Structures are given as C-alpha cells and as structure tokens.
Amino acid sequence: MNEKIKLTPEQIAARNPSWNYQDLLDGEVNAVPDALRASTEPYLGSDNIPIERWTSREFYDLEVEKMWSKTWQMACRESHIANPGDYHVYDVAKYSILVVRNEAGEIKAHHNSCLHRGRALKRGTGTDAKELRCPYHGFTWSLDGDFVGAPCQWDFPHVDEDNFALPAVKTATWGGWVFINMDPDAQELEEYMGILPEHFKRWPAERRYVAMHVQKVINANWKAVVEAFIESYHALVTHPQLLPYQGIENSQYDVWGDNVSRTITSSGTINPSHEDEYTQADSVAYIAGADSALVGETEAVTESGDDMLARDVLANKNYADFSEQAGEDLREYSTKAELMDAILYLLFPNFAPWAGYGPVLTYRHRPNGNDHKSCVMDIFILAQYPEGEERPADATTVRLEAEQPFSDAEEVMGAGLARVFDQDGSNLPQVQRGMEASAAGEVVLGNYQEVRIRQFHRTLDKYLNA
Template identity: 45%
Template sequence: MNERIPMPLIPGDYAGLPPGAARCPGPSVQDIVARDAVPAPQILRESHYEFLGETDIDYRRYTSREHYEQEMTHLWAKTWQWACREEHIPQVGDYYVYEIGHHSVLVVRTGEGIKAYYNSCLHRGTKLRPEEGMGSAQELRCPFHGWTWTLEGALKSVPCAWDFPHVKPETYRLPELRVGLWGGFVFINLDENAPSLESYLEVLPEHFRDWDLGQRYTELHMGKILPCNWKTGLEAFIESYHVLETHPQLLHGTGDANVQYDVYGDHVTRFYAVGGVNSPHLDEPLSEQALVDSMLIGDRSVVNDALVVGEGETARTVMARFLRKVLGDKYGSDLSGVSDAEMIDTIEYHLFPNMVLFPGVSLPMVYRFRPLKDDPERCLFEILFLRPLPEQGLPPDPPEMVLVGEEESYSVVKALDPVLARVYDQDTANLRAQQQGFRASKKPGQTLGNYQEVRIRHFERAVDRYLARGFSKEENR
C-alpha cells in the first residue's frame, strides 16, 4: 500500500510546523483503516495526540535510589495495580500473593468475595504466605507460631491463647486493602483514600466496552528479570520507533513509522500500528500477496495455504478473514463480527503505572513491569497471553509463571511462537546497555521524539504528578 517515501536524514528543522505537528510521510493509520472491508469500531477511528513538551528526561529518574524510594512511597502505595486475574483464584480459598518492592499483598477468594490483605502476621510480622503467585488454603495460618485467621480475615485461633489476654479478636482482624475488578483483572490499592478504580481507569472501560477481557483466560504467563529500572523496561514497549532498528525483520507488513499515538487523561495512552501494509522505510515495497506471506506472526500453528489475495482485495482483508476463521476454530469462539483492524492490527494501551494491554485477538498480550525489592536497576517483566474463553467447556487451569533466565532466550518457552521469542529477545537485549548508558552519559537526560515517543513523556509526567502530590502532603504536615 505504501510507496517508498523520501525522508530527511538530518533533524533540526521544524519545516514551518508547530512542535509535535510533524508526521511520517505516507498514509496515516486513519487513511488505511478507512478502507477496510470489515470496518473498525469508532474507538479506533479517532486520534488523540497532544504535544507535551520537548525537554530532556533526566536519567537520575532511572538510577537514583532516592527517586526509587519516592516512587515506593508516593506512587506504588497510591495507585491501582492489577495483582492477578480472576481465573488465578477461581474457588473459595484460592489466593494469589502479589509483591511490589517491599509491599506484599495476599489476594484471597473468600465466601464474601475477593479480599486483599497485607501479607504479614499480626503476631510478629512473618509473611502469612511466603511465596509469590497462586495457592490455596481453607484458613490463613502463619507458619511460625500458628496464629490463624479465617479467609474472611477474622482471628480464628492463637496457640496458648492464655498468654495473650491483650489480644482482642476485634482489633486483630487482618487489615484489608482496597480491591477493584475490571476486565477479569483483580486490582488492589494500598491507599485507603485513593479515588475509585472506576475513575482511575479514565477512558479505558469505554474503549474496552466491546473488548471484554473478562471473557478471556490466561493461556501463558512468562517472566524475565531485566537488568534495568522498571520504567526503562516499560518505555521500551510503549513506542514503535525502535522497530526500524531493533526488529528489521518486522518491517515487511508493519506500518512502523506511521503508527498512531494517543494520550488520554493522567493514566491512559495507546498506540495503534496497522498490519498488512509496508513500512514507509522499505526500499522495495512488497506486493499485497507478499505482505500476506510476511504477516504470519503470533500463531504459526494455524498457517495453511488459503492465503491468496484475490482481485481487488488487500492483504489486510485476506489476512483478517483468514485469522477470523482459524483462530475462531482453534479457540471455539465466533469472531465473525470482529473488524479487520481488531483481527490483525497491534493496538496497545498503557494504564499507569505498569500495565500494558493489547485488546487484539491474534496478539493478545498483557505486560507488567515491577520493581524488584529495593534495587532501582532491576525489574520483573511479565507477559501473559489472554485467549478467548471457549463457548463450551472449562478453560485450562491458569498456568504458573515460566521464568526465563536473565541470560536466556525467550525461545526456551515452548508454548511461545519462535518469531515472537526473537522479537522479545531483541527488545530485552537493549536494556542493560541502556541502563548502563544512563550512568555512562555526559548528557544528563534522554531526548524524545515529539510524536512517536510522546507516551514516554506522558508516563513520566504522571510519575512526576504522583511524586509532587506526595511532597505537597508532606509539606502540609
């Protein structure tokens, strides 16, 4: 669809445009989607960019312990974060331990609904459940001295109760955190005065009205420890500018430079990358048939020969039609009403602070980036694949997280498409060099593209706002 488009190689020229107004030459996402056979929903027919400034972003945000500790206090203890999926805790007694820095939260399915507790015994502080992830129990019994609470948080028994006349059961209930549910995700918030989850999610419920992630199940869960700050890791996954250099193999079939970037409110941004078109950077654009042949990313197990572009058809139409059929069959779901865009495009949302989610059907990922204990220069990067629930029968049990070693390739995960494994290897391979480069630099901060990297600027602005709120509260004390 795109022709080879000449572009300047040397920056420094506003070309008479206001800052942030320049775009990659060639057709926009909106131009391309407007021609689709099965039209995209309204929410994808809109753009919502805003110029947010062009000054550098200070590297100390990614390296300094002081900044990291401020984030722990003023950001992680104040924001809604998803702790687990509802399918991780399907039955009463099932629980999930979620950790963020030194915070540890025990999310429990109880007879009174899902509750979240501070994961610490009220006797002498031992974590009630020492391991992260899924588990199951009919009561919450501390492994140290055996103090025991019901799943609903009431003190049930204390060995040698005669020695604790000062322990009144009514004041020794397990302290709870706030819990919110959206799209099959269980969110928690350590701040009892935080605004509701619903208001925190801003435009997200409206955008996802027809993409009900509650009707998905977790097929695959991978984790990898990255040698970088959690923001360094996250920021590598919310712009598409790096595709040209980092993933040259993806240029066929991805409109990499004419990706659309949108920013909303304080907490939500998205990018929208169309598939089935040539990159404006390719020297020799592919034919529509060759584009189809190059698009087979994400689920190679479904490929067959029925991928011929007919007279007057586009690669996008053919690919969407094909995936609708094979993925519908594979997962037992009716996808006939799903638009071309939702079938084949890469639509990625970021919910502050650390949730990245893709509503699409063929690339159905959720990412999460978490700081690890007290180290500002390490983080845990998790990837989940959420597949449509089968229309009949039960989905499989939610999988345990597969941990890919820090020096290992994602190709060790057997259930992962090797094409995607290579992409994640390429992405994560940059991060140690970047984190170390922050410290090696004479220049004190990073420079961002005004359009393609606006989500990073929006994200860092939200970090600043949380930190500033924390400081102003401290000053008012």
C-alpha cells in the same frame, strides 16, 4: 545540552507524511468501532528528562513511598483465585499483598505480614486455605482478616483481639483481572481507568483464559522496560523483520488524562520508508513464515497489483482462525484492524493490555524485589474459547531468570514471539548500562512517537510531588 530550539506549530504537529492509521480504517468493510476512530493528536512538550529517574536509588525510594503505595495494580486473574480458600501473593518493591477468596466467594486482600513478628503469611499461589495461619508461631486470622487466635494467648493480654485484624487492601476487578490499591482513600478503579472500560466493551477480557504466561527478570529499571513497549519507534531498528508487514512509522499514539495511553500499529502493510524495498508478495511471505497455505498465495498477490492485498490475505487467515477459537463468525462484524493490528494500551503504572479479537497479549512490569536496577516482566496471552464450552485451564507460569533468553520458553511463546522479545531483552540491560554511563545526563524524546513516555512521567510526577 544545547540551547532549546523554538519549534513552529508545523514542527510540533509533524507526522509521517504518507498515509496515516485513520486513512487505513477508511478502507474497512464493517463499521469501525468508536474506540479505534478516537485520535487524540497529543503534544506534551519537547523537554528532556533527567537520567536520574532511571538510575537513582533515592528517586526509586520516592516511587515506592509515594507511587506504588497509591496506584491501582493488577495482581492476578480472577481464575487464579476461583474458589473459596484460593490465594495469590502479589509482590511489588518492598510490598507484599495477599489476595484471597473468602468463604462467601468475595475477593479480599491484606498486607502479607504477620502482626506478631512480621513473617510473610503466604507465598506464591495456593488453594484450600481455611484460615491465614503464620507458619512461625501460629498467629491466625480468618480469610476476611479477622483475628482468630494464637498459641499461649494468655501471654498477650495487651493485644486487643477486636482491633487486631490484618490491615486491609482495596480490591476491584475488571476484565477478569484482580486489582489492588494500598491507599484506603484511593478513587475507585472504574474512575481511575478512564476510557479503558468503555473501549474494551467490544473485546471483553473476562471471556478469555490464560493461554500463556512467561515471567522474566530483566536487568533494567522497571520504567525503562515499560517505555520499550509504549512506543513502536524502536522497531525500525530493533525488529527489522517487521518492516515488510508493519506500518511502524504510521503508528498512532493517543493519551487520555493521567492514566491511559495507547499505540496502534498496522499489520499487513509495508513500513512507509521501506515501500521501495519490499512488495506485497514479500509482505505475505514474511507473515506466512512456515504456513504453506499462505506461502501459496504470494503469486496471486504479485499478479494482482493490489497495494492492500497482503492485509486482506492476513485478515482472511485470522477471520478463519479466530472465528473457530471464538465459536462465532467474526467476519460478520469485526474489522481487519481488530484481527491483526497491534492495539496496545497502558494503565498507569504497569498494566498493558492489548485489544482486539483472537489471542491478545498483556504485559505487567514491576521492580524485581526492591532492586531499582532490575525488574520482572510478565507476558500473558489471553485466548478466546466458544461460549457455552468449559473454560480451559490457565497455562502454568514459566519463569526465566535474567541470564535466560525468552527463546528458552520458545515452546510456549512460539518462535516469532520469542525472537521479538529476545531482541528487546538484548537492548534493555544495555539501556540501563548506557544510562548509568551517560555524560549528557538527560534523555531526549520525540514529540509524537514517544509522547506516551512523556505522559507516563507527567503522571509519575503527580504522585511524587503530592
């Protein structure tokens, strides 16, 4: 690579010279929450990153040994194991964790491996388990993991029944999600999450249900896929249909400590570099799609000359729709930002919840089995329902293989969402292919728009070098 260029302070702090996201918040009618007013202005250096981090089996094996076994990871929703005897198996790399609800209603987790001959005790998600009985030879444990017995137990006098419990895994809950950590000495989840719980007090995920869950295999290293969703920079080229109504170049990027980062991208705003190409009426038309009520408002937008009216039009629609879903008038206290902007956090290593009112996305990325060149991406949509009404049932998981596009699940994702993910899905296998073929041997990152990727790798290094 070329000799490193010495940067001036002005170059390091460079941002898009037009309005920024905090300027946009100044126009809100309702009070802006502190979480959105937080702006960390991060700079984490300009060093390139070796390509082996995405391509090397040795590097991946180190991640499995030192990182996946020691970090907090989302395993499932609490609603997936709502009743005693319900269970869910969370697989990541070579590990398999069995999460159960015991008879007392407590959440427990165990390594999903029989202590006799190693067979996995359970797979998938199930209900009404009274005990954990190995289907191979019948060795049995309680839901709490205590040894119950085995056929021909007289042949195992060397087994100490009191010390033959299933190895336990730490569990914790937040926002209706169940988290696990295989490290018995790990810090508590709340401490690990840093500012995240405080920020999400305004948007409680536990008051939601899973309205959609699509799971897809992607032929790329899990980190390459995580990174595609922690920067908006790629949308300028990968998602050109967003340019009339998203301020992609004005996205705000934040990092907090080791484990938390965020991108906020505005909606109802033309991308700064394309303000000469699109009008506010264009913006509304692109947002409206097939929504005839919104299409009918484009003339009013054109005549008004208001450079923010497209944002107002979208906000008004969302106020109506999301207030009905929540069973309360969000207009009384919500900001436009919370109804329409893409507010996407990441909790290291692989849990990415969106924030705001209305339906919100959540992502999870993990290796596909023990393959370092493919991964599984989970996409959830969490939706609100009126308080006091019965919680809707969670949606059934739709599983897509690597050769299937997201549009194969268009009936559950919606056409617009499927198109965006198909655009990403077409990129990512080629990202992996190009990394494998790289002659430069390094990845070059932007100072600001890709700062979350730098933070991600810094945190990963802390585990690998421990």
